[in-house]
Amino acid sequence: MGQGRRMKKQGMPEPLDESLVTRKRKDAPAAVDPERKKRSRTAAREAKEAKAKAAPPKKATVVKGPKVNGAKTRVNGKPAKKFAPPPSNDEDEVSDSADAMEDDLQNVNVTGLDALGSASEDEDEIDDDAFDSDVMDSDTDVRKAMWSDDEDDEDIEEKLTAANIAGLSRKLDMQKAIEDAEAQAELEEGNMQTNIAGERPKILEDAEDEEGRPITNLVTQDIQLLRTRLNDTIRVLDDFKNLAEEGRSRAEYRAQMLKDICAYYGYSEFLADKLLNLFPPREAFAFFEANETPRPIVIRTNTLRTHRRDLAQSLINRGVQLEPVGKWSKVGLQIFESQVPLGATPEYLAGHYILQAASSFLPVMALAPQENERVLDMTAAPGGKTTHIAALMKNTGCIFANDANKDRSKGLIGNIHRLGVRNSVVCNYSALEFPRVMGGFDRVLLDAPCSGTGVIAKDASVKTNKTEADFMKLPHLQKQLILSAIDSVDHHSKTGGYIVYSTCSVTIEENEQVVQYALNKRPNVKLVETGLTFGKEGFTNIGGKIFHPSMKMTRRYYPHTYNVDGFFVAKFKKIAATPLNAVGANESTKPKSKTATNKVVQLEVVDNAPIREEGDESGSDFGDFDEEEDQKYIERGQAKDLRRKGKNPKAAPPPKGDKAANGAESKKVQEAKKEVAAVNVEEQANKKEKKADGTKGAKVAISNSVSKKEKKAGGAEVAKPTKSNGVNGNGGEAKSKKERRKSGEKKSKA
Numbered sequence: 001m002g003q004g005r006r007m008k009k010q011g012m013p014e015p016l017d018e019s020l021v022t023r024k025r026k027d028a029p030a031a032v033d034p035e036r037k038k039r040s041r042t043a044a045r046e047a048k049e050a051k052a053k054a055a056p057p058k059k060a061t062v063v064k065g066p067k068v069n070g071a072k073t074r075v076n077g078k079p080a081k082k083f084a085p086p087p088s089n090d091e092d093e094v095s096d097s098a099d100a101m102e103d104d105l106q107n108v109n110v111t112g113l114d115a116l117g118s119a120s121e122d123e124d125e126i127d128d129d130a131f132d133s134d135v136m137d138s139d140t141d142v143r144k145a146m147w148s149d150d151e152d153d154e155d156i157e158e159k160l161t162a163a164n165i166a167g168l169s170r171k172l173d174m175q176k177a178i179e180d181a182e183a184q185a186e187l188e189e190g191n192m193q194t195n196i197a198g199e200r201p202k203i204l205e206d207a208e209d210e211e212g213r214p215i216t217n218l219v220t221q222d223i224q225l226l227r228t229r230l231n232d233t234i235r236v237l238d239d240f241k242n243l244a245e246e247g248r249s250r251a252e253y254r255a256q257m258l259k260d261i262c263a264y265y266g267y268s269e270f271l272a273d274k275l276l277n278l279f280p281p282r283e284a285f286a287f288f289e290a291n292e293t294p295r296p297i298v299i300r301t302n303t304l305r306t307h308r309r310d311l312a313q314s315l316i317n318r319g320v321q322l323e324p325v326g327k328w329s330k331v332g333l334q335i336f337e338s339q340v341p342l343g344a345t346p347e348y349l350a351g352h353y354i355l356q357a358a359s360s361f362l363p364v365m366a367l368a369p370q371e372n373e374r375v376l377d378m379t380a381a382p383g384g385k386t387t388h389i390a391a392l393m394k395n396t397g398c399i400f401a402n403d404a405n406k407d408r409s410k411g412l413i414g415n416i417h418r419l420g421v422r423n424s425v426v427c428n429y430s431a432l433e434f435p436r437v438m439g440g441f442d443r444v445l446l447d448a449p450c451s452g453t454g455v456i457a458k459d460a461s462v463k464t465n466k467t468e469a470d471f472m473k474l475p476h477l478q479k480q481l482i483l484s485a486i487d488s489v490d491h492h493s494k495t496g497g498y499i500v501y502s503t504c505s506v507t508i509e510e511n512e513q514v515v516q517y518a519l520n521k522r523p524n525v526k527l528v529e530t531g532l533t534f535g536k537e538g539f540t541n542i543g544g545k546i547f548h549p550s551m552k553m554t555r556r557y558y559p560h561t562y563n564v565d566g567f568f569v570a571k572f573k574k575i576a577a578t579p580l581n582a583v584g585a586n587e588s589t590k591p592k593s594k595t596a597t598n599k600v601v602q603l604e605v606v607d608n609a610p611i612r613e614e615g616d617e618s619g620s621d622f623g624d625f626d627e628e629e630d631q632k633y634i635e636r637g638q639a640k641d642l643r644r645k646g647k648n649p650k651a652a653p654p655p656k657g658d659k660a661a662n663g664a665e666s667k668k669v670q671e672a673k674k675e676v677a678a679v680n681v682e683e684q685a686n687k688k689e690k691k692a693d694g695t696k697g698a699k700v701a702i703s704n705s706v707s708k709k710e711k712k713a714g715g716a717e718v719a720k721p722t723k724s725n726g727v728n729g730n731g732g733e734a735k736s737k738k739e740r741r742k743s744g745e746k747k748s749k750a
């Protein structure tokens, strides 16, 4: 099967196709034009007949050369070992007769196949690929490339049976013919109805339809006219200078387009406007159009239980037509047709695969969990990504699979068991409670709850049920969650220190804005490359909003560009501990009220530090005691104190770092001040003692007792207190706190 004959793959970029935007809306009753249908079918038949004439029938039946006729096939010079029984679509069935074709076409479920077809394929390509034996060889190469390097090419060649390939091929032929015919009919129709090319289309000004009704009041029954006007409006917006009516602004055309999109596709004006703003007009049209057709069915091979090639073979034997999802995934299989319910095959029940949208693979691929790591999946149910993570970790290390929804968590547990995941702990907290519940993870995945604007093809209710309030509440939650995710990661992790944020939404509010918020509130993280081989760059500048240039490293996925669900993926690297007083740091660690699971949050202090081996001195975000760092703060505090008291005006002022960092010090500085105060009290006491008994008091490291050398250096250096002076460098005490408190008391009494 040549490239040109292959159904539209998921993943890699393809150019925006005009026929995508001219394809008729399938479910609009008014759009069903019997005359057009007839034309389509005739055109399809003609196309097929022309193709049949162009190639000898015998060749056409040996569609797949090396891959079909197993007994005669040689793969890489070796005879093929094993093939499945020949398919039902034998020579007779792949008949070129026009009648048979017409029957086939009538039986084809256009809606189901729609998403699978590549509207960009052209007829020449089909002919060449299908009937030229040279191209068959190149096709073999293509196919080899499709099955990724984890698999033995020869085996794969053998295992891609005739049943699968011939069936696929026939389906693709029909689908292609239908689409071409539809596109042609659409074009003809458009030409008849639309203003003649080159003329300025009359869109905005009191236009009337044939019955004299003003076109601006078109209702859904006028679906064809709506579509025509949409096409015209886009044409004008594409070439405004030449096609716009005089005195009309772009805004007027855009407003008309918005109205028509709402009427044609059934969106609320609010959401249509939001989505329209994401793209240039023509691309927006393609996006709305792509939302009208389902994405291909995809399964993910569970590599904890099987290999993709073995799974493919088993399913092919059951009459499933499939193909690897694309070069970018080693585990995905795209299903074209199945004789059996995919959620009930023995392979499914044995946990050899999970039904999972292709774009859902992406966040986990970006997370790239390593063996033996500790990973947190903050919002895990129903577990598509958790089980993928487990497979990549080969069931080693530990995954904490959390979800706030108890019912959904049951599905998560079910999937974990079915897929044989043994390295996971399921928990049921609000993710906002992390890292209070637990922290110090090597990697955290936050596949955030979202509006679902990327999956409208799956859930059309999104078109109307999302309000302005949703686009305030959801981003607010997402922002809180992302801070929790960041704070739950151990920046000292030797293998990780990464956070992946993803949504199945395409709005700016839920994606770039959330990421920007995280960058603003957590200067201790930075965006890094996702490692994903395709995807559009995140926006750095859109609708007057400017984001950090590194936002380019985030990735956006759309149904109309990659034939996958709309998705967003961002990957962060945590480079330092979260400052203690950073926004949200306290909220995410402090209990607020009752948790989502109705557990009363306990108020005791929780040590979130990751469990460490003894002798492991590396710090954590959660209260590790860093002697060296603290000493600096103590010294700064002491110096400040001395200046304040006028004892040493030259004492070095504390450095002016960023606000957050200075804020972070404040607690420790306060402690340091207390220490200094205690030392001062002691000093007073010593002086008194000195006077009293005439003996030398202990040397206290304050300005009036520093050495000459220290004075020369500006007095900033404060000698490290020694045991002899009653204070050690760590804040540890030779003279006990109790004693100091006593002397403090003495002072206050005095």
Ligand SMILES: C[S@@+](CC[C@H](N)C(=O)[O-])C[C@H]1O[C@@H](n2cnc3c(N)ncnc32)[C@H](O)[C@@H]1O
Pocket (backbone or CB within 6 Å): 360, 378, 379, 380, 381, 382, 383, 384, 385, 386, 402, 403, 404, 405, 408, 429, 430, 431, 432, 447, 448, 449, 450, 596
């Ligand atoms: C997009 S879905 C996750 C899908 C999942 N990652 C997968 O691949 O199967 C979002 C999940 O977030 C959960 N959720 C919503 N709010 C939450 C919160 N505050 N804490 C934890 N989970 C939450 C929902 O119950 C839902 O299961």
